Structures are given as C-alpha cells and as structure tokens.
Amino acid sequence: MKKITGKTGYIMLALFVLWLLCAMVSLTMGAAQVTVKEVVSALMGQSSDSSLSTIIMDVRLPRIVGATVVGMALATSGTSMQALFRNPMADPFILGTSSGAALGIAVGMVLGIYSGMLGFGLISIMGFIFAIAATMLVMSLGRISGRMSNTGILLSGIVVSSFLLSIISLLYVFNHDKIASIYLWTMGGFNGVSWDKIQLITLPIIIGVIFLSLKAREFNAITLGEDYAAGIGMNVEGFKKTTMIVTAMLVAFSVFVSGIIGFVGIIVPHLMRMIFGVDHKRMILLSAMGGGIFLLVCDTLSRVILQSGEIPVGIVTSLFGAPFFLLILRRTKPENML
Amino acid sequence: MNPIITLKDLSFSYEKDWILDDINLSVPKGAFVAVIGPNGCGKSTLLKTICRMLLPQKGSIQIKGKDINQYGHRELAREVAIVHQHANANFGLTCEEMVMMGRYPYQTTWKWENKEDSKIAKECMIYCGVWEFRRRSMSELSGGEFQRLMIAKALAQQTEIVLMDEPVASLDLKYQIEILRLCKKLINEKGITIIAPIHDINLAIQFSDLTIIMNKGKIVEYGETRETISHTNIENLYDIKVKQVVDAEENIYYFPAI
Known part of the structure; x- marks a missing residue:
C-alpha cells in the first residue's frame, strides 16, 4: 500500500469531516431512532421534544465526546510508547497503567466505597491513583545502572502488570459476589458517561496530546536510536521521563472515564503509519484524530449491534479492528512500519 | 595554537x-x-565520552577551552557532531528529513525548521553528494550512500568537531576511499576536526594527520601518523608479525605476515 503524502492540514481537515459524519450518524442511532433534522434542532436548542433533547444532549453527545477524547488519548499514548521504546508492540498498558487502574477499581468495589467526591465516584479516583502509582513503580524498577533502560522498563511493566492482575484474580477468588461488576468494568465502555466527567478529562487530554505533538522531532530522533538522539542535542533521559509521565496521565484520565479499553493504542498508530507514513510530525496528530474516530465508531457499534442492551466496547475494538488491521498490514511497505 | 579538545586524566x-x-x-x-587499536580497547567509548553520551568517573573534558559539563544539550550539539556506526536505517524518513534533523540544535520547542534550515540542509546534501536522494526513504540507500547521508546530517549541525565511529566499517573498497576523501575535504575546505576510529591501518596512514594508538583503555602512542604507526608499534599492538611494503612513491603499507 502506497502512503498518502498530501499536506497534513488537508488530511486533518478530511479526518475532521469524517469525524463529523461519524458523530452525526452516531447521534441518530440507538434505541430511539432520531432523524438528522431532529438532531440538528436539538443541537441548536430548538427541539420541542424535551425527552429527545435529553437523549441527544445528555446521553449521546457526552458519549460521543468521551469516546473521541479517550480514543485520542489512547492512540497518542500508543504512538508515543512505540517510538520511545522502538517496539511495535509497546503501548501504555505495558507500563502497568491499566492493571494498576484495574486493581484500584477492584479494591474499591470489594471495599464497597461507593461514595463520591467532587461528583466523581471514589472508585474511579482510586483507579486513577493506582494507575499513576503502578506507572511510577515500573519507571523506578526499570532503571539499570542508574539509567532508564528500555528493556528494563518493558520487562518491569510486564512483571508488574502480571503481579497486579494476580492480586485482582485473588480478589475474585475471595469475593465471588462482586466478580460480575468488576469484570464488566474491566471490559471498558462509555455507558452512562456524564458531562461532569467529560469536562474533567477533556482539557488535560488535549493538553497532553498537544504536548506530545510538539515533541514530534524528538520522537523521530529517538526512533533512530538513543545515541543518535543524544548526538543531535536531545536530553534523552529527560524526554523519556516526561513522555512516560504524560502518557500515563493520558491513560489514567481515559481509564477514569471508560475503564480499560485495549487495542486502540496498538491498532490505530500502526494503521495511521501504514496509511500516512512514519514521520511523527504528522503521525502524532493524525493518530489522535484516527483514535478519536475509531473509538467513536466502535462505541456506536457497541450500542447498536444488539437489539437489547449493549456489548462492551473493548470487544468491538478487537472484533472490528483486527480484520481491518490485518488487511492493511498485508498491503503495507516495510518502511511505513516501525 | 589552543587545542579544540582537551582530555585530562580521564x-x-x-x-x-x-x-x-x-x-x-x-x-x-x-x-x-x-x-586505532584492537577490538574492545575503548575507541568507541572514547568518542562517547567526548560528546557526553557517557559520563566519566574521573577527569575532565574541555571543548574549545570550556568544561563539557557547562554546555547545555543543544549547545554541545552545536560544537560536536557524531556519525554513529549504527542507526535505525529502516525508519522510513526521507533523506532530506534525516539531514534536516541535524538542524535540531538550532531549534526550540516553538521554533521548528525554517527556510534557513532547509537551505543549510540542501547545501550539506549537495556537498556530500546525496541531494539526488532527497525524496528517497533512507531505508533504500546502500551502505556507502547511507554513510554519506549521515555525514551530511553531521555537517548540517555546523559543528567544528565531527566524531565518526568507524566510518568505513562494512563498506566496500570504493566507498571506503570515497568516505575518507569526503572527510579530508571537510577538513581542508571547512576546517573541521575529525576523530575517527579506523580498523584499517593502511587507510589510517593514507588519510589521517594524527593517530592515537589505544590498548586496554590506555593511549599507548599519540602523534603524527607516519611516526606513530610504525612496524614495531603495530606488532606490539596486535601481537602478530606484520610485513612492511613501501611503494615507488614511498607510501608505507602493512600486512599481516601469514
């Protein structure tokens, strides 16, 4: 497959139009079928049907924004981690962030802490704190001879993740009655996402994405090798540390809203590289937009595939994304991969 | 004349x-x-300490009379460039994008490449004979072309010192000569200082002005190449017998006596 080399601005505009189309389709779909005209009047605040207006403005729209923002965060984190570790399989979950979050949530559920703080469930806040703590632990364990080692961090991430997941399994064993709720949460989803949560995560995620996109030249350099990056004047240690903290924050904010959604951080960056090439100057922002669109589409499918109820979005990301990914992979030139 | 690089008790x-x-x-x-020196004698480590990729436990390094630790990361990269033996050539950047990275030390978070950077990158690519490859992915280049590209990148850093880690290793004879001629051109026309570990002692004799002989982490000889690379020094260094051949133009060559 030949890469698309048009101006980044035009590509981004095209992706934005695609996102608008997907968002509009998503707003019309669901248990209550709504026409485009009704959606537009609800968005303009001119709908006479208050229940329809509530469905559009307070149920579907926050969900669309949430899926988009979380998709952006996960895809950007995946792109950054793969460049940082020069490993196509790296994504933020390998840093132990997701298993940390899962443990935090599981502990909260077992202890029955359902009270709120600032309008947010204490359980979500525990997930957030555990996610950051697990990442910090991996970063400190991954130091070899005083320096952050890629192999050390990847291995520490895998070991810490396995360890934390074992603790979760132990919690399952001793708390049969709560297995269903914990398990469902770990599958991820946007059911019941409120504007309060969206407001909290959107700004930090957008700042994080912009920050990482401003580091595009550094990502290009470090992909060529750490010695190479240091040779052109990069502070490699500082860059690695900052990137890991920012990506962990992005993932922690995502987990806070949607639980654990796998696959986006792996599939979207690779997909965008295969289509648009490897240069991070365009890749970071294009990945963010691609991640937003991908997760929005998956979330819409997750709530309309079944007549009754919905399926966890993590299942849709894999079912829908894997075949598409493999199709593109077979047609991609080696230099458009990491 | 003041030395451009000074290492003390390092x-x-x-x-x-x-x-x-x-x-x-x-x-x-x-x-x-x-x-020159046997494998593992510390040649590459020496280069890495001079550009502060490795921090020595003892001693000091001065670049243009200033302690290396007083330089910022970008500031140091404006004084010392390094051409690595290995870089991830499979990363699909174009050759022009690759050379443009040499301008990184002159940029900031908010100030990215400008027209001046593009002009300098173009000049460096033309100088090193890689301008015609500018649109090609660097993964498509041969070993010699890739090495010329890396030298163009180093040149774009506009430094007075270029460190080259075994610049002719794994190149065929034609490219070995071509790369070393390019190095001489950089020195003669731009006044650049080059330090390069070279395994082939005959190439070192033909192209270098000074030679450092290293063994087991120590400098055992340092001086004018013709005087430093002697029959005795080579036999002692590699612990083998060598034959010396002198051609009609009084160029000296050494070969292992098999």
Missing part, C-alpha cells in the same frame, strides 16, 4: 574494570585524528 568504567584508563589528550583544530 577514566571511565561501566562496572568495575576501566574501559578508559587515565586518558590525556590534546587535539588541534582542523586535524584528522585516526584512532
């Missing part, structure tokens, strides 16, 4: 054994300095 170790052991060195501006 020692470096990864764990317990000294990889560099009490190194003292002064390099004059505009010299081509070859570093």
